[in-house]
Amino acid sequence: MDMLRKALERGLTPANVASWASLEAMRVLGVGFGTLRLRLKARLLGVELGRGVTAHGPVGLLRWPGGRIRIGAGVHLISSWRRATAACLAWPVRLRVFGPWASIDIGEGSELSGTSITARSTAVRVGRGVLVAPNCVIVDSDFHAPWPPEARATEPGMERDAPVTIGDHAWLGMQCIVLKGVTIGEGAIVGAGSVVTRDIPPRTLAAGAPARVIRHLGPEAGAHA
Incomplete structure (x- = not known):
């Protein structure tokens, strides 16, 4: 409402009214239809949804029989460019578990x-209050054995899979890739376009390919991150 008040201060023109109305319509109708579709699909496929998701x-929800997908209370899933604020989206939100022991848990x-x-065969855990910017990819597997090369197309190399953990209130910038076996600490920030191949300590800023710690975050440093 504060934004509407500021818009009205600039003039109650037909164009301003139409712009505000179209934004509100996209927000209300988009989230209403999207949430209804998500809840129906989750119930059909056995995906756990908390209150207020x-x-x-x-x-996209794909759950192998016996696998587990849990989406905690108050989670927001943004799959439309109309709702994304920072950038267009390359694809909708997609959560997939491949095996009966695999799990995804969104805090x-x-x-x-x-x-x-x-x-694929382990677990991806996303903590509470985590922000994941547009077009990030998080995986627990290479999906192919690295050696011997002639067998890569046929050998899954599942013994190399390793779980991923993203701590509470972490923030992943646009187009990050988080690879298997990584832990990103509580409150950490990962810069846009980074490839995370090793652990990121809590309350640090990391960036690059591969991502490396640039500095620690605190009340003063965080304001300039």
Whole structure:
């Protein structure tokens, strides 16, 4: 409402009214239809949804029998460019577990934008209040054995899979890739376009390919991160 008040101060023109009305319509209708579709799909496929989970746009859910996908209370799943604030989305949110022991767990109050998470045989855990910016990919596997090369197409190399953990209130920038076996600490920030191949300590800023710690975050440093 504060934004509407500021818009009105600039003049109650037909164009301003139409712009505000179209934005509100996209927000209300998009989240209403997206959330309804998500809840129906989750019930059909046995995906656990907490209270107040919302979706804007389609969400891809693929659960292998015996696998587990849990989306905590108050999670926001953004799959539409109309709702994304920072950038267009390359794809909808996609959550997939491949095996009966695999699991994905999204903590309460987190927000995912066009995020692809795949747990092939272990677990991907996203903490509470985590922000995942547009077009990030998180995986627990290489999906092919690295050696011998002639067998890569046929050898799954599942023994190399390793779980991924993202701590509470971490923030992943746009187009990050988080690879198997990684832990990102509580409150950490990962810069846009980074490839995370090793652990990121809590309350640090990391960036690059591969991502490396740039500095520690605190009340003063965090304001300039």
